[in-house]
Amino acid sequence: MPSSADQVTRRQFVQGASALAALSALGYASRSSAALAGFPIGLQLYTIRDPLARDAFGTLKQVAALGYRDLETYGFDPDHVKYYGLDAKSFKHVLEDNGLTTSSGHYDLFQYLHKPMQELTAYVDRCIEGALALDQKYITWPWLDPESRSIDAFRLLAERLNRIGEQIRKAGLLLAYHNHDFEFIAHDGERGYDILIRDTDPALVKLQLDLFWVAHSSPWTPLELFERQPGRFTMWHIKDMDRKNRDLYTELGNGSIDFTTILPRAKLAGLEYYFIEQGDNFAVDPMRSIADSVAYFREHLLR
16 A cells, blocks of 8 residues: 555646646647737628528628628639629628728639639639739638549649639739548549649649648647648638548537647748638537637637
């Protein structure tokens, strides 16, 4: 049987270890805050696509009232250069009236992967026109159709990203690629994301890292990716993973991803903008979810 002195020593050790763990957690939180200081809180508008479709003006006013300041657009009419039913100039005025900006947009570039190059470049020209009107910095390739996820398709994608990346850079903008899960699937030992990192020019093609899908499917951690290509991951999607079903999104703070180990690496990543996102699985509705997520983000990650 241990002596009372031994028991005290062990008790002191446990208490000391607990205190160190708490201090470590606080240290991560403070580093998270410092790492993201000065960045406007961003929102990917796909999260609130249904409210926007019903009432774009009222929804954007609510978004601003919640404390979001920067937006990533989703949905673009290239024939009329419109966003959410408004021409680009009018949409920009609505944003300005609410103290909002937009730094990036998800454009339907994937629809032109297998079409003649001249059709892709013509579409890119319309995207450039819209992005310049909104003062966006990035045109982002957001998706690949299921039939476009073979290794050969990724090789073609890398080639086309380089070509339109040059076209977009000449217009004073930047191109980024947004990942999901399928880029990390191995095809005889080769992954699409390997091809994109290896075969695209970092000066022409930046990477928008979706932290949910990296946690879900990537063989690498965010830190390992940042160390592999420092400065290239200029944008992040910050969204949480449901604790019971890892295939589902959830509000920030309700899930399992430890953002305090990722946010302090913003400088290494080259982060310029981040966007809170939740595609579905809303606890109540999209507006309540973005309110809860930004409240948690401010309280626990931007303290």
